[in-house]
Amino acid sequence: MVIRESVPLAPLTTLGVGGPARFFVEAQEADHVCQAVGWARERRLPVFVLGGGSNLVVSDAGFPGLVLQPGIRGISSRKEGARIFFTVGAGEDWDAFVGHAVSCNCAGIECLSGIPGTAGAAPVQNIGAYGQEAGSVIDRVDALEIVTGARTTLDSRRCAFGYRQSIFNTGEAGRWVILQVTFTLQPEGAPLVAYKDLQEHFGSSQPTLAEVREAVRQIRNRKGMLLVEGEEDARSAGSFFKNPVLTTRQYSALQRLLRERGDPAIPAYPAGDSLHKISAAWLIEQAGFAKGYARGRVGISRKHALALVNLGGATAAEVMALKSEIQSTVRRRFGIDLHPEPILLGFEETHG
Ligand code: NAP
Numbered sequence: 001m002v003i004r005e006s007v008p009l010a011p012l013t014t015l016g017v018g019g020p021a022r023f024f025v026e027a028q029e030a031d032h033v034c035q036a037v038g039w040a041r042e043r044r045l046p047v048f049v050l051g052g053g054s055n056l057v058v059s060d061a062g063f064p065g066l067v068l069q070p071g072i073r074g075i076s077s078r079k080e081g082a083r084i085f086f087t088v089g090a091g092e093d094w095d096a097f098v099g100h101a102v103s104c105n106c107a108g109i110e111c112l113s114g115i116p117g118t119a120g121a122a123p124v125q126n127i128g129a130y131g132q133e134a135g136s137v138i139d140r141v142d143a144l145e146i147v148t149g150a151r152t153t154l155d156s157r158r159c160a161f162g163y164r165q166s167i168f169n170t171g172e173a174g175r176w177v178i179l180q181v182t183f184t185l186q187p188e189g190a191p192l193v194a195y196k197d198l199q200e201h202f203g204s205s206q207p208t209l210a211e212v213r214e215a216v217r218q219i220r221n222r223k224g225m226l227l228v229e230g231e232e233d234a235r236s237a238g239s240f241f242k243n244p245v246l247t248t249r250q251y252s253a254l255q256r257l258l259r260e261r262g263d264p265a266i267p268a269y270p271a272g273d274s275l276h277k278i279s280a281a282w283l284i285e286q287a288g289f290a291k292g293y294a295r296g297r298v299g300i301s302r303k304h305a306l307a308l309v310n311l312g313g314a315t316a317a318e319v320m321a322l323k324s325e326i327q328s329t330v331r332r333r334f335g336i337d338l339h340p341e342p343i344l345l346g347f348e349e350t351h352g
Pocket of ligand 1: 126127128129131195223225238239243267277278279280306
């Protein structure tokens with residue numbers, strides 16, 4: 001285990017902005033994770049756990065503690081009754097694991113194809129797409145507690161998965177290093193074709209798991225949401241804002257406002273108990289930020305209004321200035337607060 005000093009973080013993120021980590025370590029084994037957090041504890045340094053860097057904005061000042069990247073590899077599987085359990089090292093590439101599950105003809109995560117990042121990061125924001133969520137197929141998470149160095153197993157209920165959230169990015173953010181994740185998938189299960197994009201792709205045909213995986217990758221690529229070499233619109237942190245979830249009262253007020261102004265109706269979907277999920281991308285575009293909008297070295301993806309892109313040589317401050325401009329314009333125009341989805345690392349002020 002080698003702890004390096006002053007390691008630039010920008011190249012370790014998909015957005016490519018920000019300063020260095022004061023200390024950096026890649027831990028290939030759980031024991032190395034334990035040693036590394038012990039090392040930081042002795043020096044009273046904060047620890048930040050880095051996955052694939054695809055949902056992260058690092059400040060220009062960087063991070064004044066230890067950045068720990070778990071590189072734990074390995075996928076094992078075990079059949080139990082009608083289910084198969086896959087235990088996946090935190091450092092495994094997420095999309096490679098989805099490919100593996102699909103090649104084993106197991107359903108449950110095929111719609112999560114092409115999401116960048118590691119398997120260990122999947123539970124943190126409960127990644128989801130096209131009607132599937134990692135949290136609904138996670139059986140348990142093996143984790144190490146940073147302050148004590150103790151290892152424990154957290155079952156899925158304990159992880160408290162919600163829309164793009166879990167204990168790992170809310171009440172217990174910064175408490176755990178995820179070592180491995182166990183998923184329970186459905187052998188020979190049918191793929192999910194629930195969203196319009198996929199339904200339009202397949203029409204009335206009955207696709208296989210592998211065909212749905214390929215279609216999701218193609219759709220993501222079309223929207224600049226697939227990391228492919230040379231794809232300038234993918235130099236982003238993915239979706240920069242969460243899709244707002246409104247109460248019925250807030251949603252009715254918004255609909256009224258749009259009607260009064262003669263604006264088009266906003267796409268909305270039921271989100272459980274009298275809640276309505278609305279499209280952040282729609283709000284951004286209707287607020288006047290078209291796809292391809294540029295503001296110096298930062299801009300909005302030409303393919304998806306939800307992604308802020310680094311057009312080349314951008315700073316974190318420039319990204320955050322565009323973020324604030326979009327937030328305040330959407331708030332002024334629609335009375336809706338947009339909240340950032342990526343983790344914001346090393347910023348002094350709070351960026352809600
Ligand atoms: P989209 O498909 O245009 O959907 C926009 C919004 O409408 C999302 O809030 C989506 O909900 C909702 N929606 C669309 N069809 C729906 C349906 N049939 N039932 C319920 N809700 C529906 O979104 P996009 O930006 O192009 O992204 C495609 C998918 O990738 C979405 O599911 C999105 O959430 C997902 N994605 C996830 C992440 C992440 O996990 N960090 C990052 C980028 C994109 P949902 O958000 O609940 O799907």
